[in-house]
Amino acid sequence: MKVFIILFLTFVNTMVWSQSGVPTADFSLSESNICSGECIEILNTSTSNSQTWIWDFGTGANPSSYQGQNPGLVCFSNPGTYTITLTASNAFGSNSTSQTVTVTANPSVNGTISDTLGGVYVEIPDTTIYMYQNAYLWGSGIPSGGTMAWYPSGVESNQIQVANGDSLTVNPFYTTYYVVAYNLNGCFSYDTVLVNVRFNDSIRVAVPNSFSPNNDGKNDFLR
Helix, strand or coil, rough: HHHHHHHHHHHHHHHCCCCHHCCCCEEEEEEEEEECCCCEEECCCCCCCEEEEEEEECCEEECCEEEEEEEEEECCCCEEEEEEEEEEEEEEEEEEEEEEEEECCCEEEEEEEEEEECCCEECCCCCEECCCEEEEEEEEECCCEEEEEEEECCCHHHEEEECCCCCCEEECCCCCCEEEECCCCCCCEEEEEEEEECCCCCCCCCCCCCCCCCCCCCCCCCC
């Protein structure tokens, strides 16, 4: 009986001791390097003796602050470095920890249909061409140093890669071409160019209203 009481008191004292004292704040991030407009998930891993949690995600984050154990998704629209701070508290005091998230700007991209007029490059709006005619597509992106690709009708398997700023000559079957610019961090933006492909209606089939298959002029009807 005495052994049981001693063990029980030891267990109680251990539990009380583990729940007393200042908590240790800690958390994990799903990602620490993202692109503008993306979100991350934050998981609170503070010690179990924490009773309250206060989060600060920095100006420009959505949300910019939160009170509670797990904030869930936090989104960042603007590029920059954001400092995320968690303060965990209980009756014995508080403890804080911080981590940073780097948000990279998405590249800009512009897709146009190009043509030359007297040797001078000009941009023309979305256009209509006939089948078997060529269309000259032009893509430009900022910043340079990344990669650029065209996707006919948005089909990824039909990717056509070109150097930044180079034109692409197509004999189109698809009507919508997507141009996508990727920067070195994997962030991307896209633009679309519409090429309306028409059937060539200049070819006509003429059917005579009468003819004589055997040249006898008799019983000649087109049925």
